[in-house]
Amino acid sequence: MADRKKPGTAYTGTSGRETALGVVEGGEDIMKNENRVKHMDAAPRGRAFKVTVSELYQREITVYESEMKEATPEEALRMVENWWQDSQIDLNEADFQGVDYSLTGIMDAPEEMEGGE
Known part of the structure; x- marks a missing residue:
């Protein structure tokens, strides 16, 4: 590991x-x-299976009314989104919550590969 x-x-x-x-x-x-x-x-050879690996990071951010123009839930969400976009929020190992694996596609093999070379 x-x-x-x-x-x-x-x-x-x-x-x-x-x-x-x-x-x-x-x-x-x-x-x-x-x-x-x-x-x-x-x-x-054969079919190709595409698998997506997704990691989840989470952190609770507190936004105080004194930091907002309008004290609304929408304004709090907008502010946190802006902070994240501006790299003021940096999620790291401590924020790691888990991983998910999902099959995102199956592709048939091209005919020239199926018969061998």
């Missing part, structure tokens, strides 16, 4: 080559190559 990307850290890219499935070969990426499924060393 020590190799897992820490919450709040950004993926900055790779020096490798991206395959048709979006798997990076060579170079470094956020998944260690030794953790990949063995069959991924060969050319990708």
Whole structure:
């Protein structure tokens, strides 16, 4: 588990080559190559499954009436949104609430790949 990307850290890219499935070969990426499924060393075959990984960060922000032009819930939401947009709110590891994995698509393999090469 020590190799897992820490919450709040950004993926900055790779020096490798991206395959048709979006798997990076060579170079470094956020998944260690030794953790990949063995069959991924060969050319990708069959259907491709796209999975989205979503991390949830939450923090409760208090907005006082004295900070607002109008003391309304809408104004409080607008102010917090502006603060976040202006990077005045920085969510970090302490705000990490969990992760969700969802299947976002299945693509059939191109015909030229199905028959082999």
